[in-house]
Amino acid sequence: MKLLFHCGLIFCAVSSVAEAFFDNNEVFGKNRQFIGVRVNEILEAKYPNLHLILVNPYNKSQTAAFTLQNLTTIYSNSWFNPTRNTVIYAFGFTKNIDDSLSQTILDAYVKRGGHNIIVIDWSAYNGVTVADYPAAIENMKVIGELVGARIAMTFRNFATLRFHLVGHSLGAHLVAYINRGIPKSFLTPQIPKIIGLDPAGPYMYNSSYNHHPLNASDASTVLVIHTDMIAFGAPVKCGTIDFYPNGGGKTEVQPGCPPLDFVDQFVATNFCSHQMAVYYYAESVANKGTNAFAATKCSSYDDFVAGKCRSRSQQMGYSAREYMTGDFYLQTNKIAPFDRGSLGVTYSSSTA
Ligand SMILES: *[C@@H]1O[C@H](CO)[C@@H](O)[C@H](O)[C@H]1NC(C)=O
Ligand SMILES: *[C@@H]1O[C@H](CO)[C@@H](O)[C@H](O)[C@H]1NC(C)=O
Numbered sequence: 155m156k157l158l159f160h161c162g163l164i165f166c167a168v169s170s171v172a173e174a175f176f177d178n179n180e181v182f183g184k185n186r187q188f189i190g191v192r193v194n195e196i197l198e199a200k201y202p203n204l205h206l207i208l209v210n211p212y213n214k215s216q217t218a219a220f221t222l223q224n225l226t227t228i229y230s231n232s233w234f235n236p237t238r239n240t241v242i243y244a245f246g247f248t249k250n251i252d253d254s255l256s257q258t259i260l261d262a263y264v265k266r267g268g269h270n271i272i273v274i275d276w277s278a279y280n281g282v283t284v285a286d287y288p289a290a291i292e293n294m295k296v297i298g299e300l301v302g303a304r305i306a307m308t309f310r311n312f313a314t315l316r317f318h319l320v321g322h323s324l325g326a327h328l329v330a331y332i333n334r335g336i337p338k339s340f341l342t343p344q345i346p347k348i349i350g351l352d353p354a355g356p357y358m359y360n361s362s363y364n365h366h367p368l369n370a371s372d373a374s375t376v377l378v379i380h381t382d383m384i385a386f387g388a389p390v391k392c393g394t395i396d397f398y399p400n401g402g403g404k405t406e407v408q409p410g411c412p413p414l415d416f417v418d419q420f421v422a423t424n425f426c427s428h429q430m431a432v433y434y435y436a437e438s439v440a441n442k443g444t445n446a447f448a449a450t451k452c453s454s455y456d457d458f459v460a461g462k463c464r465s466r467s468q469q470m471g472y473s474a475r476e477y478m479t480g481d482f483y484l485q486t487n488k489i490a491p492f493d494r495g496s497l498g499v500t501y502s503s504s505t506a
């Protein structure tokens with residue numbers, strides 16, 4: 155069937171020469187066969203340097219950049235294999251694909267193997283200095299929704315490709331917006347799994363701004379690792395499965411991190427706890443151990459410390475059991491390897 159592009163004032167739509175009709179953002183042919191997704195090319199044009207980067211699953215330093223417009227050609231790239239699982243990673247405020255956090259995630263997935271690895275490169279729009287933060291939030295929302303429409307159009311069946319979206323800090327909210335950009339009538343209207351690594355706290359949870367942070371309805375499974383609830387991370391539970399390693403950074407920094415400097419709030423060392431979510435998660439990806447990051451369901455960190463919860467019913471990170479929802483606690487080591495295996499559910503003051 156021949157497809158044409160028709161551009162209206164706001165949307166450009168893929169439509170067939172045969173009759174087509176629209177249902178929300180989906181386009182169907184006259185026999186209700188799926189044709190495409192309406193995408194907003196006018197908004198897309200505001201982000202010419204937005205790329206989706208496909209990483210060679212065997213060598214992370216080899217990459218191919220796609221724009222939203224040529225993303226569909228990803229199927230002809232040999233680094234993309236539709237029989238593999240697919241992970242999409244979004245880094246946070248001021249970060250990029252070359253920084254140590256992104257590289258740690260890439261190393262972990264390359265080591266584990268079996269994944270198509272895609273990075274949302276929004277580094278042209280995610281800020282340079284602290285003053286850029288409000289603008290980065292606004293870009294994050296628009297970029298997330300634009301990517302959502304395009305990945306719906308490109309991949310169509312998220313279940314088959316076993317998609318999971320991973321985001322750190324503002325990237326955790328970005329992946330929520332990716333899910334929100336998928337047409338609600340789409341054949342797979344929901345991303346199966348989102349992993350939020352210490353979702354950004356500042357502004358996102360302040361009612362003075364009408365922001366809509368990542369929440370439990372943004373994917374079938376929303377797994378969150380909280381490491382800095384006191385400063386740069388989300389101050390509240392926001393997933394279907396929430397992990398609070400070492401208490402989630404609610405009252406104290408992560409083990410091995412320097413004390414917070416309250417005078418110079420943005421000094422690099424103050425981001426230590428916020429970044430630990432990435433290091434814990436990456437280790438859980440690379441480590442296939444059956445008891446890796448064992449975690450216990452518990453109603454509070456105090457109860458966990460008091461030894462009231464030792465179920466080992468959950469594992470933090472990649473291997474989390476999706477049907478086991480709720481709040482989970484564990485202890486980690488101060489230095490890598492952070493995993494304490496099944497010991498992690500038994501609080502030890504000498505580890506803290
Ligand atoms: C990975 O790719 C880089 C860049 O192309 C190359 O220099 C390097 O040798 C490759 N590494 C391996 C292990 O093949
Ligand atoms: C996609 O388009 C961009 C911009 O035109 C180009 O730089 C890039 O090489 C294209 N990617 C592929 C895989 O065709």
Ligand SMILES: *[C@@H]1O[C@H](CO)[C@@H](O)[C@H](O)[C@H]1NC(C)=O
Nearest residue numbers: 355356357359360361362363
């Ligand atoms: C929320 O934002 C307002 C407006 O910028 C600010 O005055 C207030 O201190 C913030 N509240 C918190 C808890 O950060």
Ligand SMILES: *[C@@H]1O[C@H](CO)[C@@H](O)[C@H](O)[C@H]1NC(C)=O
Nearest residue numbers: 334366367368369370371372
């Ligand atoms: C999650 O966020 C979306 C988008 O803001 C909103 O529509 C939905 O009601 C929220 N769900 C919950 C459980 O808060």
